[in-house]
Amino acid sequence: MQDLDIDSTTKAVLEQMALTTDPRLREIMEAAVRHVHDFAREVKLTPEEWLKGIGFLTAVGQMCTPYRQEFILLSDVLGLSRLVNLMHDSQGRDEAATETSLLGPFFREKAPEIALGGSIISAMKGEEIVIFGQVTDPAGHGVAGAEIDVWQTDAEGQYDLQANDPSVMDMRGRLRCDAEGRFHFRTEKPVGYSIPMDGPVGALVRQQSRHGFRPAHIHVLVAAPGHRELITALYFGDDPHIDSDTVFGVSASLVITQSAGLEGNPLPNLPGIRYDFTLSPASDGAGGRVGSDPSKLMPTG
Ligand code: BEZ
Ligand code: FE
Secondary structure, eight states, X not given: OOOOOTTHXXXXXXXXXXXXXXXXXXXXXXXXXXXXXXXXXXXXXXHHHHHHHHHHHHHHHHHOBTTBOHHHHHHHHTTHHHHHHHXXXXXXXXXXXXXXXXXXXTOOSSOXXXXXXXXXXXXXXXXEEEEEEEEEOTTSOBOTTOEEEEEEOOTTSOOGGGSSSTTSOOSEEEEXXXXXXXXXXXXXOOOOEEOOOSSHHHHXXXXXXXXXXXXXXXXXXXXXXXXXXXXXEEEETTSTTTTXXXXXXXXXXXXXXXXXXXXXXXXXXXXXXXXXXXXXXXXXXXXXXXXXXXXXXXXXX
């Protein structure tokens, strides 16, 4: 018969899980149990606090819809998403390749296709800019036909998913690079915005006296066969929250600023930003789109 105490409970749980057939699941769950038990011992978690924590996680789950992923948001504000990205980058990202950044909760599959030079904004409210550049491999060869997905807020800091009718797609688009991997598209300069603060994660962020803002940015996903999918974002250096992103997404190499009279700007009457994306080779040789749609996490039936 087991007669468990504060320390032997952990051992008993690990013993019961020892026959887990999937070795990776076993490794992950063993570490999770050890750490969560150590955490409870360290903070001397009381039953009331335990229940409060369960209530919090329940509320996070209840906030999720096909249009809103509160668990990803929780991972983001705790820095877990950034940490996972950094570890992913440290394994298999070519040194020369573009750094990654957070996918965030607002990515959508099958955004409207736009021609090179087209606009991703249906009703321009802010400063129109052009973003152009080339997608290359680490040796600098253009990646012909690379697919680029971009998505951002409007000039008021709202994603299409936050608008009255979230089924309408706007401020996002898909474009295909030319034979040399070159691309350009028009958009409006986004503004920084608050992460959704009307749910349990927002309440936590407020209790922690954090501002809840992300600096203005444009999300970019680049995919091409034979290359590792790149999920990143470009951040505007003049944003007041560039050094205090609530979800820790900014890297120095991803900071941009628009300027007039930029050499090579294919639409020289607009302020331009040149950014070249460098893809790593795919470790399995296949590469291309891996699939990153957060709404797929929702039950369908
Ligand atoms: C975003 O950039 O879209 C985002 C990322 C993390 C949390 C909320 C929003
Ligand atoms: Fe964003």
